[in-house]
Amino acid sequence: MKRGAAAALALIVCAVPFAANAYVVSMLVLIALSGIAALGLGLLMGTVGEISLAQAAFMGIGAYAAASSAHAGLNPWLSILVAPVVVAAVAAFVGYPTLRLRGHYLTLATLGLGVIATVFFNEVSSVTGGPQGLGDFGSLQVGSYVLAGDKPFYGLAWIAAGLVALGVRQFRASARGRALRAIAASETAAAAMGVSVRVRKLEAFVLSAVIAGFAGALYAFYVGYITPVAFGFEQSVLIVVMVVLGGAATTLGPLVGAFIYQIGSALLAVLGAHLVTDNAQAASAALQVTCFGLLLVVVVRFLPSGLVGTAGEVLARRREHEPRVRDLDAARVRTKPL
Amino acid sequence: MEQFIVSGLATGAIYALIGVGFVVIHNVTGIINFAQGEFAMSGAFAAVIFYEHGLPLPLACLLAAAVAALVGLVTWYAALRGAARSGPVLQIIITIGVSIALRGLALFALGSSPRALPAFSAGEVHLGNAVVAAQEIWILGIAVVLMALLWLLFEKTRIGAALLAASINRDAARLMGIDPLRMSAIAFALGAGLAGIAGFVIAPVTFATYDMGLSLGLKGFVAAVLGGVVSIPGAVIGGLSLGILESLGTAYVPSGWRDAIAFGILLLVLFIRPQGVFGRTTVRV
Numbered sequence: 001m002k003r004g005a006a007a008a009l010a011l012i013v014c015a016v017p018f019a020a021n022a023y024v025v026s027m028l029v030l031i032a033l034s035g036i037a038a039l040g041l042g043l044l045m046g047t048v049g050e051i052s053l054a055q056a057a058f059m060g061i062g063a064y065a066a067a068s069s070a071h072a073g074l075n076p077w078l079s080i081l082v083a084p085v086v087v088a089a090v091a092a093f094v095g096y097p098t099l100r101l102r103g104h105y106l107t108l109a110t111l112g113l114g115v116i117a118t119v120f121f122n123e124v125s126s127v128t129g130g131p132q133g134l135g136d137f138g139s140l141q142v143g144s145y146v147l148a149g150d151k152p153f154y155g156l157a158w159i160a161a162g163l164v165a166l167g168v169r170q171f172r173a174s175a176r177g178r179a180l181r182a183i184a185a186s187e188t189a190a191a192a193m194g195v196s197v198r199v200r201k202l203e204a205f206v207l208s209a210v211i212a213g214f215a216g217a218l219y220a221f222y223v224g225y226i227t228p229v230a231f232g233f234e235q236s237v238l239i240v241v242m243v244v245l246g247g248a249a250t251t252l253g254p255l256v257g258a259f260i261y262q263i264g265s266a267l268l269a270v271l272g273a274h275l276v277t278d279n280a281q282a283a284s285a286a287l288q289v290t291c292f293g294l295l296l297v298v299v300v301r302f303l304p305s306g307l308v309g310t311a312g313e314v315l316a317r318r319r320e321h322e323p324r325v326r327d328l329d330a331a332r333v334r335t336k337p338l
Numbered sequence: 339m340e341q342f343i344v345s346g347l348a349t350g351a352i353y354a355l356i357g358v359g360f361v362v363i364h365n366v367t368g369i370i371n372f373a374q375g376e377f378a379m380s381g382a383f384a385a386v387i388f389y390e391h392g393l394p395l396p397l398a399c400l401l402a403a404a405v406a407a408l409v410g411l412v413t414w415y416a417a418l419r420g421a422a423r424s425g426p427v428l429q430i431i432i433t434i435g436v437s438i439a440l441r442g443l444a445l446f447a448l449g450s451s452p453r454a455l456p457a458f459s460a461g462e463v464h465l466g467n468a469v470v471a472a473q474e475i476w477i478l479g480i481a482v483v484l485m486a487l488l489w490l491l492f493e494k495t496r497i498g499a500a501l502l503a504a505s506i507n508r509d510a511a512r513l514m515g516i517d518p519l520r521m522s523a524i525a526f527a528l529g530a531g532l533a534g535i536a537g538f539v540i541a542p543v544t545f546a547t548y549d550m551g552l553s554l555g556l557k558g559f560v561a562a563v564l565g566g567v568v569s570i571p572g573a574v575i576g577g578l579s580l581g582i583l584e585s586l587g588t589a590y591v592p593s594g595w596r597d598a599i600a601f602g603i604l605l606l607v608l609f610i611r612p613q614g615v616f617g618r619t620t621v622r623v
Contacts, residue, residue: 045427049425049427050427051427051430051431097608097609098608098609098612101608101612104370104427104430105608105612107370107430108370108559108563108604108608109604111559111604112560112601112602112604112605112608113601113605115556115597115598115600115601116597116598116601116602116605118597119594119595119597119598120598123592123594123595123598233552234438234552237434237438240431240434241435244431279449282445282449282450283446285442285445286442286443286444286445286446286548287442287446288442289439289441289442289445290438290439290443290446291442292435293435293436293437293438293439293440293441293442294435294439295435296431296432296434296438296439297432297436297439300421300424300428300435301420301421301432304424304428
């Protein structure tokens with residue numbers, strides 16, 4: 001069932017670029033790229049239960065690291081490898097001191113990091129190009145074939161998303177993944193069982209950041225021109241929205257969340273433009289933000305395991321014919337001795 | 339120099355008010371409230387709207403504080419009360435959701451152009467070498483009065499004692515006949531009201547904008563962390579020192595780096611002294 005769903009999804013993904021127009025394809029590229037960053041955050045939120053508010057900042061650091069090293073003359077493929085290294089260093093620097101504390105200090109620290117990263121992108125213009133952004137850093141090539149534009153990137157982005165999803169699934173099932181879930185359940189108990197809590201948490205945080213940095217590097221080569229606004233605090237919050245919508249504890253959840261978010265915000269933009277004609281852009285933005293804020297609250301309150309997580313629970317219950325309390329009561333009534 | 343310190347104190351007082359509200363909510367409910375800045379924005383916009391509809395400024399401001407407190411109450415009852423047992427991660431996510439929903443609502447209802455509120459009294463005051471806008475004196479005065487009222491509330495009234503009891507030990511408080519959920523509602527009203535007041539006293543200086551809450555909330559947050567997250571006096575001193583450091587900092591670094599000062603301090607404090615620069619309480623390590 002689950003494997004069938006994944007296969008169907010893969011098939012749809014393969015068929016789309018032949019059927020859809022350029023707008024849809026470019027949206028799907030963005031879904032894949034934000035989905036990769038969301039997969040990274042899901043790895044952190046769904047296992048240890050820590051929230052990072054710097055996921056877009058890590059994307060940005062990855063994007064700028066790749067773009068500026070390619071701009072300086074490095075081979076673009078190698079520059080994509082530079083990005084995760086830089087991001088890992090930054091994440092370790094922030095995570096190492098804060099993850100030894102109990103309580104949600106990582107959330108606070110990543111919040112600070114996100115803001116500082118934005119200032120950095122805007123102000124260190126010799127490296128980042130400042131508020132005007134950074135362009136002219138070449139493009140990815142395979143032999144003499146230039147990977148640019150929507151369709152080639154569509155393939156690249158979804159292959160990357162698929163690989164990251166598989167990797168996240170493997171990680172969750174590994175001994176490390178189980179140790180992380182044990183930490184989420186009880187740090188003290190996990191430590192007593194010999195789990196080195198601090199090291200495992202730091203690993204998960206750095207890994208989640210590195211995945212975002214990778215997504216950022218791909219994003220840089222897709223758009224060919226990067227500006228600080230794409231990596232602001234609000235973008236980080238939106239990645240949290242994607243993860244929560246889909247379900248942090250599932251592999252497909254963050255991807256589905258990214259899908260719902262991008263499609264939903266496109267629809268809301270159209271709706272906003274219809275409702276308010278004099279300042280349509282602001283109205284659409286407002287409508288998007290309001291709806292996703294409210295949706296976030298509703299999902300957390302009523303479907304805390306997210307859409308994919310809840311669907312999985314329902315399917316599992318149906319498959320196992322797990323008798324519910326009501327059925328048990330009915331059975332007891334029927335079998336009452338005469 | 340004096341100039342920078344006085345204007346830093348005024349901005350710092352704003353951060354302190356928002357930070358104290360954050361601490362009150364955190365202590366009583368255990369919730370890290372990311373919507374604190376949006377409560378401030380609600381206060382600022384309510385004052386602007388009441389004033390534009392012809393109410394006298396003092397009345398508009400009084401009502402605006404009530405509106406902000408109401409927004410806090412609604413947030414508690416509609417979004418958070420049912421999640422009281424959901425654990426901190428889900429609660430943090432809920433407050434993030436509330437904050438972006440409030441910001442979106444403000445943008446939708448009021449647009450993206452800044453709204454002005456007149457200063458409480460016009461003119462400037464000369465203090466030694468410093469020339470200070472009258473509004474900055476108002477900000478400091480109102481902050482001092484509010485802090486005194488808060489002290490009275492927590493030290494002299496039954497409800498203040500009940501709030502303290504609920505923040506020190508919820509179970510023991512419940513055994514003493516104090517309803518922690520009711521105390522949480524009061525904490526949200528109080529914290530949001532304080533933020534709302536901060537919002538409308540700063541509005542004459544910075545204008546009211548739909549996204550003012552983002553920066554204000556984050557700075558109030560830094561103030562609270564500087565003071566050790568759980569201490570009200572700590573948040574006050576944290577806010578004031580943050581304001582002064584920012585103000586002095588802008589004299590030496592380009593203005594674009596202003597936000598980096600606050601969050602650089604935040605990271606530094608979390609790295610070196612997570613119990614807060616002025617906090618006495620220790621954090622479990």
